[in-house]
Amino acid sequence: MVTKEITKEDVIETLKSVIDPEIGLNIVDLGLVYDVQISEEMILIIMTLTTPGCPMHGSIVDWVQRIVSMSFPNKLIDVQLVWEPRWTPDKMSEEARRQLGI
Amino acid sequence: MIQPVSVAGIYSPPFRIVSKYFIASIFSFVILNFMLLFNYHSITGHHFQPKILSINHIATLGFITMIIFGAMFQLVPVVLEVKLFSSFLAEIQFWIYSTGVILLVYKFWNFDSSLSFLFPALLLSLVMIIFSINIILSMIRVKSWNITGTYIASAIFWLLITALAGYFLSKNLDKPFIRINHLQYLNLHAITAYIGWVGMIIMGVSFKLIPMFTLSHGYKMTLAKISLVIINAGLLGANWIMHYPETGFYTKIFGSLIFIGFVLYLIQIFIIFKKRIRKKLDIGLKFSAIAFVLMGIVSVLNYSFLFFDYESIANLTIVYGILVTLGTFGMLIVGQMYKIVPFLVWYHKYGSKVGLEKVPMLKDMFNEKLAEGQLVLMLIGIILSSTGLLTKFYLLVLIGFLFLFLSSLIFAFNMFTIYRN
Numbered sequence: 202m203v204t205k206e207i208t209k210e211d212v213i214e215t216l217k218s219v220i221d222p223e224i225g226l227n228i229v230d231l232g233l234v235y236d237v238q239i240s241e242e243m244i245l246i247i248m249t250l251t252t253p254g255c256p257m258h259g260s261i262v263d264w265v266q267r268i269v270s271m272s273f274p275n276k277l278i279d280v281q282l283v284w285e286p287r288w289t290p291d292k293m294s295e296e297a298r299r300q301l302g303i
Numbered sequence: 304m305i306q307p308v309s310v311a312g313i314y315s316p317p318f319r320i321v322s323k324y325f326i327a328s329i330f331s332f333v334i335l336n337f338m339l340l341f342n343y344h345s346i347t348g349h350h351f352q353p354k355i356l357s358i359n360h361i362a363t364l365g366f367i368t369m370i371i372f373g374a375m376f377q378l379v380p381v382v383l384e385v386k387l388f389s390s391f392l393a394e395i396q397f398w399i400y401s402t403g404v405i406l407l408v409y410k411f412w413n414f415d416s417s418l419s420f421l422f423p424a425l426l427l428s429l430v431m432i433i434f435s436i437n438i439i440l441s442m443i444r445v446k447s448w449n450i451t452g453t454y455i456a457s458a459i460f461w462l463l464i465t466a467l468a469g470y471f472l473s474k475n476l477d478k479p480f481i482r483i484n485h486l487q488y489l490n491l492h493a494i495t496a497y498i499g500w501v502g503m504i505i506m507g508v509s510f511k512l513i514p515m516f517t518l519s520h521g522y523k524m525t526l527a528k529i530s531l532v533i534i535n536a537g538l539l540g541a542n543w544i545m546h547y548p549e550t551g552f553y554t555k556i557f558g559s560l561i562f563i564g565f566v567l568y569l570i571q572i573f574i575i576f577k578k579r580i581r582k583k584l585d586i587g588l589k590f591s592a593i594a595f596v597l598m599g600i601v602s603v604l605n606y607s608f609l610f611f612d613y614e615s616i617a618n619l620t621i622v623y624g625i626l627v628t629l630g631t632f633g634m635l636i637v638g639q640m641y642k643i644v645p646f647l648v649w650y651h652k653y654g655s656k657v658g659l660e661k662v663p664m665l666k667d668m669f670n671e672k673l674a675e676g677q678l679v680l681m682l683i684g685i686i687l688s689s690t691g692l693l694t695k696f697y698l699l700v701l702i703g704f705l706f707l708f709l710s711s712l713i714f715a716f717n718m719f720t721i722y723r724n
Contacts, residue, residue, distance in 0.1 A: 218658070222649060222665045223642075224518070224581070252515045254382040254449070257646075260654050268658035290520055290580050301518070302582050 207273055212237045212244055215272040219264050221257070226300060228261070232292025235283065243277040244269060249288045315380045316390035318651040322722075323397050324373025325644060329718050331365030331404075332633075336711040339688075340704040344697060347618055355621070357411035362628045363496060364404045364427070370636055371504050372400070372434060374643065375455070379441055382511050383452050388440035396433045403427040424473035431466035435459050450527055454507020457535055461499025464542065468492040491545045498561060499538050501632055506530070506568055509591075509635075513572065516588060516642055517579035526571040534564030555609050562606040569599050585666065586674040590638025593682065597630040618692040625692075629707065630685050637681070637714060641674060648721050668724050669717045677717070680710035 216234055217227045228234055228248065238245040246265060250257065262280045269278045290303070315321070338358050339346065345354040376393045380386060387393065403426030410420060438459055445452060472488050474480065510527055513519065537560030544553045572595055584592060604623055613619050645668040653662040688703025690696070 220664075222662070223516070223646065225664050225666070251518060252511075253447075254384065254451075254511055255515060257650075260650060260657075263654075264657040271658060290518065301580060303580060 207239055207244070207276070209237045209239060212239065212246070212269060212273070215269055216246070216265065219261065219268055221261070223257075224251075224301075226297050228265070230294040230297040230300075232294065232297070233288065235286075239276075243279060244273060245279045245281065247281045247283060249283055249286075251288050253284050316376050316387050316393050318647060320390060320394050320397070321373045321377045321647065323394075324369055324376070325640070325647075325718075326722075327397070327401060328366050328370035328373065328636075329640075329715050331361055331369060332637075333708075333711045333715050335361045335366055336704070336708040340701075340708045343688075343701045343704050346621060346700070347692065347695075347697075353411050353414050355624075357408050359624065359628070360404070360411060361408050362633075363501070364400075365408065367501055367628070367632055367636065369400070369404070370640070371501065372396070374508070374639075375434075375438060375504070377643070377647065378508060378511075379438060379455065382508075383442060383445045383449070384447065385441055385445045388437050392433055392437045396430050396437070399426055399433070400430040403430060420473035420477040424470045428466045428470045431462050435463055449511075450524055450531070451507040451511045454503050454510070454531060457531065458500050458503035458507065461495045461503060461538065465492060465496040465500050468495060487545060491542060494541055495538065497627060498534065502565075503534070505632065505635060508639075509572065510575075512639060512642070513575050513588075513591065514579075516581075517576065517584075518581045519575045519579040522574050522578045524571070526567045526574070530564045530567040530571065533560045533567075537561035537564060558606060558609045562602060565598070565602040569595060569602070585641075586671050586678065587638045587641035589675075590634050590641065590678055593678070594631050594634035594638060597626060597634065597685075601626050601631050616693070617695055622689045622692050625685060625689055629681070634681065637677075640718070641669070644718060645669060645721050648724060652724065663724070668721045670720065673713055674717055677710045677713040680706045680713070684708075684710060 213229055213234065216237075217229045219228045220226065221228060221231060221233075224231065231251070233250060234246065234248045236245075236247040238247075246269065248261075248265065250261065262282055265280045266278050269280075270276075293301075293303075335358065338361065342354055342358070346358070372393075376387060376390075403423045407420075407423035407427065410423060438455070442452060442456065468488060468491050472492060475488075506527075510524070537557045540553065540557035540560065544557065576592065601623070604626070607613075608623075642665075645665045649663070649665055649668060656662055684703045684706030686703070687706060688700050691699030691701075691703055
């Protein structure tokens with residue numbers, strides 16, 4: 202049986218199901234996901250939050266880890282939260298901007 | 304270069320501990336408004352009288368400081384990225400504090416001679432020390448300091464001064480041992496409590512929460528830093544000159560510093576609101592925005608007290624108290640509770656279910672329309688009761704307090720709905 206290779210787009214599509222419960226938008230459209238790196242054994246997600254000291258600090262990392270693990274059970278998942286470069290509104294997608302009325 | 308941030312070590316106390324403080328604060332808020340409604344005829348005249356002192360302490364200790372304690376245990380670890388030193392201390396502090404507040408409010412209400420002022424004052428002072436130790440020992444491990452941390456550190460200092468002045472007043476009211484002007488020390492106690500403790504905490508935390516909730520970016524925090532320095536300088540000066548006679552000139556100088564500090568703070572908050580990305584204000588932010596407008600009015604009123612005999616205008620100090628306690632701090636706290644409580648309950652109940660089942664959004668956790676009604680009732684209640692007090696039209700005061708009581712019931716109902724979710 203041929204196993205389909207996991208692409209960056211597959212992971213990003215999965216990450217779209219992680220919603221920030223306060224803003225009501227997914228973390229990809231909010232521009233919080235900086236990079237996704239896929240190796241043979243592991244998926245590495247590098248992401249940020251809108252502000253350091255956000256109360257959802259630890260929880261969003263857990264959710265990302267859980268949801269990506271469920272979609273790609275054969276891979277180890279590593280989520281790295283970074284504050285540099287700082288998140289800015291221009292990282293948001295057009296869809297997110299439209300929903301926030303910008 | 305991208306530097307990963309460690310999330311290890313970030314730890315808030317268990318939900319049940321913070322919840323106790325929140326529930327006790329909501330309960331106190333309802334009791335406070337109930338006491339106002341059923342004693343509207345007593346809420347007149349000079350502010351240094353038993354019923355008013357009792358109501359004032361259920362407001363400042365039972366409602367405001369109770370919620371601040373709970374919120375600090377939750378926010379200090381996440382805002383400063385450090386583990387709370389002791390959840391156990393946070394837990395036992397709640398029981399000692401609640402006992403102290405109930406006894407003090409009862410003592411003020413009845414002036415019961417069988418109960419000394421000293422016992423509740425001792426319990427409350429003990430709590431202030433326990434709280435300060437717990438937060439200071441948490442904060443000394445902070446790796447990346449920010450302005451919110453500095454505001455919180457200042458607030459802790461003023462909390463201890465407030466407790467000291469309160470204990471000193473209680474001791475002398477109980478068994479006079481030194482000839483002091485009680486009113487002068489009451490002013491000192493009130494200034495450090497309202498501006499130093501509550502004001503500093505609210506200012507510091509607002510610099511973290513308001514930008515986070517409004518998604519505000521691209522502004523400088525210069526005014527916040529200047530405000531912090533000059534308000535502290537003004538408070539230190541006010542505390543120092545309070546011990547000397549004939550201090551009119553210096554009182555005006557230090558009062559001016561505090562006033563300018565508040566003006567700069569409000570300009571900083573205005574800038575943050577102006578730079579927000581989420582243009583639509585939800586109910587929590589509407590409450591907050593109105594609270595900031597009221598803070599501006601209160602600051603001007605407070606400053607004007609330095610230049611005329613405010614006692615000559617009937618009930619002006621009582622109106623000032625209502626505008627500060629229910630208007631500014633009350634509205635801000637209610638607003639922030641509409642943001643924080645849904646999150647805490649949501650996180651506690653649904654955090655582990657994200658990705659496994661459909662979970663609600665935070666705004667779905669309570670009835671926002673009802674909260675809008677609460678906002679209107681609270682605002683009208685404050686306006687009517689203040690107008691009634693100033694014009695000595697006590698029917699208006701009664702109607703105003705009725706509106707405020709109804710608004711507190713809606714608030715309690717909405718909070719209950721969130722917890723029951």
